[in-house]
Structure formats: structure tokens, C-alpha cells
Amino acid sequence: xxxxxxxxxxxxxxxxxxxxxxxxxxxxxxxxxxxxxxxxxxxxxxxxxxxxxxxxxxxxxxxxxxxxxxxxxxxxxxxxxxxxxxxxxxxxxxxxxxxxxxxxxxxxxxxxxxxxxxxxxxxxxxxxxxxxxxxxxxxxxxxxxxxxxxxxxxxxxxxxxxxxxxxxxxxxxxxxxxxxxxxxxxxxxxxxxxxxxxxxxxxxxxxxxxxxxxxxxxxxxxxxxxxxxxxxxxxxxxxxxxxxxxxxxxxxxxxxxxxxxxxxxxxxxxxxxxxxxxxxxxxxxxxxxxxxxxxxxxxxxxxxxxxxxxxxxxxxxxxxxxxxxxxxxxxxxxxxxxxxxxxxxxxxxxxxxxxxxxxxxxxxxxxxxxxxxxxxxxxxxxxxxxxxxxxxxxxxxxxxxxxxxxxxxxxxxxxxxxxxxxxxxxxxxxxxxxxxxxxxxxxxxxxxxxxxxxxxxxxxxxxxxxxxxxxxxxx
Amino acid sequence: xxxxxxxxxxxxxxxxxxxxxxxxxxxxxxxxxxxxxxxxxxxxxxxxxxxxxxxxxxxxxxxxxxxxxxxxxxxxxxxxxxxxxxxxxxx
Numbered sequence: 001x002x003x004x005x006x007x008x009x010x011x012x013x014x015x016x017x018x019x020x021x022x023x024x025x026x027x028x029x030x031x032x033x034x035x036x037x038x039x040x041x042x043x044x045x046x047x048x049x050x051x052x053x054x055x056x057x058x059x060x061x062x063x064x065x066x067x068x069x070x071x072x073x074x075x076x077x078x079x080x081x082x083x084x085x086x087x088x089x090x091x092x093x094x095x096x097x098x099x100x101x102x103x104x105x106x107x108x109x110x111x112x113x114x115x116x117x118x119x120x121x122x123x124x125x126x127x128x129x130x131x132x133x134x135x136x137x138x139x140x141x142x143x144x145x146x147x148x149x150x151x152x153x154x155x156x157x158x159x160x161x162x163x164x165x166x167x168x169x170x171x172x173x174x175x176x177x178x179x180x181x182x183x184x185x186x187x188x189x190x191x192x193x194x195x196x197x198x199x200x201x202x203x204x205x206x207x208x209x210x211x212x213x214x215x216x217x218x219x220x221x222x223x224x225x226x227x228x229x230x231x232x233x234x235x236x237x238x239x240x241x242x243x244x245x246x247x248x249x250x251x252x253x254x255x256x257x258x259x260x261x262x263x264x265x266x267x268x269x270x271x272x273x274x275x276x277x278x279x280x281x282x283x284x285x286x287x288x289x290x291x292x293x294x295x296x297x298x299x300x301x302x303x304x305x306x307x308x309x310x311x312x313x314x315x316x317x318x319x320x321x322x323x324x325x326x327x328x329x330x331x332x333x334x335x336x337x338x339x340x341x342x343x344x345x346x347x348x349x350x351x352x353x354x355x356x357x358x359x360x361x362x363x364x365x366x367x368x369x370x371x372x373x374x375x376x377x378x379x380x381x382x383x384x385x386x387x388x389x390x391x392x393x394x395x396x397x398x399x400x401x402x403x404x405x406x407x408x409x410x411x412x413x414x415x416x417x418x419x420x421x422x423x424x425x426x427x428x429x430x431x432x433x434x435x436x437x438x439x440x441x442x443x444x445x446x447x448x449x450x451x452x453x454x455x456x457x458x459x460x461x462x463x464x465x466x467x468x469x470x471x472x473x474x475x
Numbered sequence: 476x477x478x479x480x481x482x483x484x485x486x487x488x489x490x491x492x493x494x495x496x497x498x499x500x501x502x503x504x505x506x507x508x509x510x511x512x513x514x515x516x517x518x519x520x521x522x523x524x525x526x527x528x529x530x531x532x533x534x535x536x537x538x539x540x541x542x543x544x545x546x547x548x549x550x551x552x553x554x555x556x557x558x559x560x561x562x563x564x565x566x
Contacts, residue, residue, distance in 0.1 A: 018504050025500045025550075032554045035500050039547040042507065049513045064516050067533050071540020078541070079548035090549055091499045094506075098542040102508040104535035108515050111527055236502045243508040250511050258507040265501050368553055 010048035011254035017041030018258050022265055045254055088365065092151040092232045095239055099143025102242035102259075103209075106136035106249050110205060127196055129249060134192030136245030137205070138212045143239045145216030150232050153220065184215040229358065230273045237266025273358075302437060305455040307464065310431050311471035313455065317394035319350045321386065323424050324366045325359050327400010327434060331461030334373040337399065340469050341375065352379050354386045354396075354422050356404035387423045396427035400434060400461045406446045430454040433464045499553065503546025509539035 018041045024034025053064075075094075082090045110133045188211045195204040223231050240262025247255025314320070322341070328334060341351045353375065359366045367380055381389075390396060398405060405424040424430055425448050436458060437449055448454060457464045515532040 018507075021504070022497070022501060025497045031497075032551065035547060035550045035554055038500055038504050039551075042504065042509070042543050042547070045507060045510050046513065049510045053513065063533055064513065064536065067516065067536040068540050071537045072544045074537075075541040075543070075545030076548060079545045079552065082549065082552075087549065087553065090545070091502060094499075094542050094546045094549070095502045097538040098502060098505045098508065098546075101506070101512055101535040101539035101542060104531050104538065105508055105511040105515055108529070108531035108535060111531065112515070112529075233498050236498050236505065239502065240505040243505050243511075246508050246511050250514060252511060252514070255507055255511055258504055262501045262505040266498070269498060269501075 007048055007052045008253065010051075011045060011252075014041040014045040014048065015254055015257040017044065018261060022261065045258075087368065088229070088232070089151045089154045092147050092154060092228075092235070095232060095236050096144045096147025096151070099140045099147065099235070099239035099242050101140075102239065102246045103137050103140025103144060105246050106133045106140065107205070107209065109133065109249050111202075114202065130196045131192060132245045132248035133205075134188075134195055134208055136242050136249055137208050138188045138192065139238050139245060140242035141209055141212035142216035142219060143235050143242055145213045146220045146238075147216075147232070147235050149217050149220040150228055150235065153223075154228055154232075181215060181218050184211055184218065188212050188215065230270055233266055233270040233273055237263050237270060240264075240266055302450055302454075302456050304458040305431075307457065307467040307471040308474075310455055310457060310468055311475055313429055313431070314344070314395055314468075314472065315475050316347075317344070317349050319389075319393045320344055320395045320397060321352055321354050321390065321393045321424070321427065323354045323356075323359075323396055323398040323401050323405060323422055324370065325356075325399060325401025325404060326365075327461045329365060329369055329400075331400065331463075333399060333462035333465045334369045334375075336462055336465035336469060337370070338373040338375055340397075340465060340472070341379075343469065343472055352381050352386065352389070354383065354390075354424070355380050356383050356401070356422050357420075359401060359404050383420060383422055390423040390426040393427045395429045395431055396424040398424055398430065398432045398434075399465070402434070402446055403444075405448060406444065407448055408444055408446070424448065425451065428453065431457065433457045433459070433461055433468075435460065499546060499550040503543055503550060506539050506542035506546060509536065509543055512536040512539045 017037050021034045021036075021038030021041060024030035024037060026034075078090060078093075110130075188208055191204050191207045191211065195201070195208070198204065220231055220235075240259045242259070244256050244259030244263060247253065247257075247259055322337060324334075324337070328337065344351055353366075353370060355366050367377075370380060371377065401422075403409075403419070403421075405422050407421070407425050409419045409421045430448065430451065430453055432449065432454060434449075434456065437456070449456060457468070459467075512532055512535040516529065516536050
């Protein structure tokens with residue numbers, strides 16, 4: 001038997017690597033290295049664990065190696081195959097797996113202990129372990145089911161397996177649902193309390209599993225798609241907390257350290273994101289937002305323009321700001337956008353891209369897509385820096401964005417009130433590529449569409465960009 | 476406690492471009508529960524007659540591994556997109 005200190009040192013180094021990794025992930029220059037450090041830390045932690053198991057005698061090698069292999073295979077396949085547009089969904093899904101794994105570990109531990117009859121006598125040890133088991137289960141299951149719902153909401157719906165029908169995932173949350181959520185939460189906590197008093201009763205434990213799974217679903221259900229990044233970030237924080245609780249359950253320090261670090265980092269990130277959207281966390285969680293009943297009926301109309309017309313306006317423009325939104329991601333039009341930029345630049349036009357912090361479905365979504373199309377990083381300008389440039393710009397070309405450019409946000413009324421927006425309406429001419437005049441996630445009509453200086457190109461982003469490009473070529 | 480404080484300290488200032496990679500990276504780290512899953516799968520199967528607990532531990536192991544491997548790979552992919560192209564951009 002090797003001295004336990006050796007393992008602890010190994011875990012400590014792993015934890016240090018995680019800390020350095022997260023630190024480096026928060027700066028653009030060092031981020032890739034930070035990610036590698038995190039991965040190294042994880043590898044080390046696994047290695048230490050395996051070595052320790054080896055020195056203590058292992059029975060189930062085949063199953064453990066098999067389990068690892070299956071996990072690696074699935075994880076690697078999913079990460080390699082994923083399209084850039086569905087990245088946010090995948091992050092949500094992985095996150096759910098993390099939380100679910102923590103919950104399963106806790107569940108396994110408690111069932112194992114019950115099986116052996118290894119239940120500590122009433123006292124501090126019992127309380128500590130059972131409370132940790134209960135909380136780890138509670139947080140873990142909420143993370144799992146919540147993340148799955150978040151994933152489906154990011155996708156916008158799901159396919160029913162048998163009929164192959166596309167069902168739009170509902171955003172539904174009457175105010176009384178909040179009461180139900182609180183009751184469920186209180187109920188789970190009460191069950192945790194009951195398990196302490198009667199540690200051998202499995203029913204309570206299954207009750208926690210059931211209640212917290214439902215809680216996870218109801219928790220995310222009423223939250224609109226625009227707020228989903230915040231929710232995923234919060235769930236990420238929760239999955240860290242679940243891991244930390246699991247660490248208490250099985251008495252492992254590296255779980256506690258890494259878990260609480262992720263929990264804290266995730267929480268802070270959640271607040272940063274909320275701030276970027278000018279919403280508070282309670283607002284996000286309890287005020288159902290977007291797509292829920294109070295959608296404005298669009299009654300006004302606007303005559304669409306055709307690509308030739310727009311091309312003529314663009315001809316001779318000195319400064320064009322491109323405003324990409326989720327529509328660009330969906331239609332995969334980033335390459336067409338880049339082609340457009342190349343043509344304009346060849347004519348001596350200055351091109352830049354205005355990146356709203358919450359454009360797309362995840363912060364950084366637009367950056368990733370445009371980078372994929374080889375748009376130079378210097379041309380991607382964040383909201384605060386580019387807003388002063390709109391008044392001097394000849395054309396603002398908006399591709400599939402809506403809420404992030406809706407001037408109604410400045411009026412301080414409605415669901416978008418106070419959200420920082422891109423001042424695209426201050427450009428001399430505004431060109432909007434969009435499939436229709438319909439409302440965005442926030443469910444409010446956009447005055448910008450009806451302004452005299454606005455030209456609407458109705459259609460799929462990629463198709464329209466291509467038509468615009470060929471119209472430009474013909475000029 | 477120290478770890479929580481560290482978490483807060485570490486990311487108080489992050490450009491929004493990096494929110495998603497950071498989230499995804501932190502998420503991969505939360506897969507640390509893989510260690511717990513490993514230990515438990517071992518002890519659970521050690522007891523001869525693998526019961527529900529053992530299979531749950533194995534399921535946890537698979538899920539945690541997906542989380543870890545997938546998480547780090549996706550983060551890497553994203554960062555390559557963001558940072559890799561920038562290097563070519565001449566900065």
C-alpha cells in the first residue's frame with residue numbers, strides 16, 4: 001500500500017492545473033493553453049485514481065476500462081461531428097451529463113452503503129454524508145433534466161422519434177408555476193431532512209430523484225430562448241456544485257475543490273452575462289420572457305426590396321457595418337458574408353462587424369462563425385466600441401438579427417426595456433436580411449423594419465447574401 | 476471555501492467572446508466527478524455481486540467521461556476557431 005499522501009499530492013497538482021486552466025481561459029491569448037492545462041489536470045486526476053485503485057486491488061477492470069472507452073468514444077465523436085451552429089446545444093448536453101454523473105455517483109454510494117448495511121450511527125458523520133448525498137442528488141438531477149430541456153430549447157424543438165415530426169419546444173410558464181417550483185424545491189429539501197432521520201428508507205431517496213428531475217424541467221421550461229445562455233451558465237455552475245457535494249459524499253478533496261471552483265466561476269459568469277443583457281438573475285429565472293402569449297401581433301407591412309436595389313445602394317458606400325444575428329448562424333451564410341466583405345473591400349469600402357454580446361444563442365457565437373469564414377479578428381467589434389461608429393456608416397447590413405437592434409429597447413418599456421442594443425438605426429441606410437417581419441425571441445415588433453431608410457430583403461440569409469453578391473458583381 | 480473564493484477571483488473580468496469557451500471549459504472540469512465514478516465503480520464491483528449501485532456507478536462513469544472528453548474537445552475546437560484564425564490575421 002502506497003502512502004496516501006502520494007495520492008493527495010497528485011490530486012493537489014490536478015487541482016492546481018484546473019485553477020491555472022480557468023485563469024488562462026479568461027484571456028484570449030492564453031485560452032487554448034488554459035484549456036489544455038485543464039485537460040491535463042483531468043488526465044492526471046484520472047491517472048492518480050487509477051493508480052490508487054491498482055495499488056488497492058481492482059476487480060472490475062474490464063468494466064471500468066469499457067466504461068471509459070465508451071465515454072471517450074461517444075464524447076469524441078460528438079465533439080468532432082458537431083456543427084458550429086449547434087455548439088451551444090452540445091455544451092448544454094455535456095453539462096447535463098456532468099450533473100447527471102454526479103447525481104448517479106451519489107445515488108450509487110448511498111445504495112451501496114445501504115446494501116452493505118454500512119450506515120453510520122446518528123451523529124455528525126451521518127448528517128454530513130446524508131445531507132451531501134441528498135443535496136448532490138438534488139442539484140445533480142436538476143442539472144441533468146434542466147440541461148436537457150435547455151438543449152431542446154436551443155434547438156428550438158425536438159423530433160418525435162416515431163412519427164419523425166418536428167415539435168417546437170414550448171415556452172410556457174404561467175406565474176403560478178413559480179409557486180410550484182418553490183414547492184418542489186421545498187419538498188426536495190424536506191425529503192433530504194427525512195432521509196437523515198430515517199437513513200435506511202430508500203423511498204425518500206427515490207423521492208428526491210423524482211422531485212428534482214421534475215424541478216429541473218419546470219425550472220427551464222418558462223425561460224425564453226434569448227435567456228438560454230444565462231441558464232446554461234447557471235446550470236454549469238450547478239453541475240460544479242453537484243460535483244463538490246459528491247466530493248463530500250465520497251470524501252474526495254479534488255472533487256470538492258474543482259467542483260466548488262466551477263460552481264463559483266459559473267455563477268460569476270452567469271452574472272456577467274446577465275449584466276451584458278441588462279437583466280437580473282431573478283428576472284431571468286422567474287419572469288417568463290419572450291414567446292409567451294403576449295407576442296405582439298404584426299399588423300404593419302413593409303414592402304421588400306430586391307438584391308439589385310440594395311446592390312446599387314451599396315455601390316460606392318465608404319463604410320459598411322455588418323450586424324450578424326442568429327439568422328446568419330442558421331442559414332450558414334458566414335462564407336457568403338465574407339465574400340461580400342471581400343468585394344466591398346476591393347472597392348475601397350471599410351467593413352466592420354458589430355457583435356452584440358448576446359447575438360446568436362451563446363456569447364461568442366458570432367465570433368466563432370465569422371472566424372470560421374476567415375474574417376479577421378480585428379474587424380469584429382464589440383457593441384460598446386462600435387455604437388459610436390454607426391452614425392458615420394453608410395450602410396448597416398443586418399443579417400438575421402432582430403432584438404439586438406430593436407430601438408424599442410431605448411424607450412424603457414416592454415420586455416426589451418433597458419437591454420443594450422446596437423445603434424444600427426443610426427446608420428444612413430439600414431439593410432435587413434430576414435425571412436419575414438415576424439417578431440424575435442422577445443416577442444416584440446421592431447420599429448426599425450418600418451423606417452423609411454430601411455430596406456428589407458426577405459429570404460433565407462444565405463440565399464439572399466448570394467443573390468446580393470451576384471448583383472454586386474454585375475454592377 | 477478557498478476554492479470558491481478562487482473561482483470568483485479568477486474570472487471577474489472576461490471578454491464576452493470568451494464566455495462560451497470558458498463556460499464549456501469549466502463545464503469539462505466539473506466532469507471531475509469522473510474520479511468519484513471510478514472509485515465507486517471499483518468498490519461496487521469489488522463486492523462480488525454487482526447490484527444496482529454498481530451499474531449506476533458505471534453509468535456515471537460513462538456520462539462523466541463523455542462530459543470530460545467531449546467538453547475539452549469542444550472547447551478546443553471553439554478556441555481554435557476564435558484564436559487560431561486571429562494568429563493568421565497577423566496579430
